[in-house]
Amino acid sequence: MSCLFCKIIRQEIPANIVYEADDILAFEDVNPQAPVHILVIPRKHIATTLDITDDDNELIGKMHQVAAKIAQDRSVADKGFRLVMNCNRDAGQTVFHIHLHLIGGRPMNWPPG
Ligand code: 5GP
Ligand code: ZN
Numbered sequence: 001m002s003c004l005f006c007k008i009i010r011q012e013i014p015a016n017i018v019y020e021a022d023d024i025l026a027f028e029d030v031n032p033q034a035p036v037h038i039l040v041i042p043r044k045h046i047a048t049t050l051d052i053t054d055d056d057n058e059l060i061g062k063m064h065q066v067a068a069k070i071a072q073d074r075s076v077a078d079k080g081f082r083l084v085m086n087c088n089r090d091a092g093q094t095v096f097h098i099h100l101h102l103i104g105g106r107p108m109n110w111p112p113g
Pocket of ligand 1: 095
């Protein structure tokens with residue numbers, strides 16, 4: 001499979017991995033947009049938010065728990081952080097394997113760009 005994040009999961013492409021479990025992986029974003037920018041992904045290939053099924057509900061919840069744990073480990077939890085999952089073109093999704101962006105370590109604007 002040519003999916004970039006599946007290649008990271010199979011260790012065909014290096015990544016700075018910060019969390020590993022049997023169903024979830026988290027690693028540093030290669031082009032960080034803030035002092036903390038980590039991607040939390042399922043090992044299961046799910047292309048977009050639109051492809052999430054009932055079978056995935058526990059997995060999606062766990063991805064958020066993993067992100068919260070990493071936010072605490074990186075000391076951005078109290079000040080605040082942002083979790084973002086882009087879906088399709090207008091949102092700027094470029095990798096079609098769902099990923100939760102954990103972004104923190106600086107104040108952020110709303111509405112987003
Ligand atoms: P999207 O735009 O799909 O929401 O987010 C894709 C993210 O993946 C971007 O923030 C981009 O910097 C990151 N990314 C793209 N290629 C790689 C890579 O090879 N390694 C890592 N660690 N991150 C990547
Ligand atoms: Zn994939």
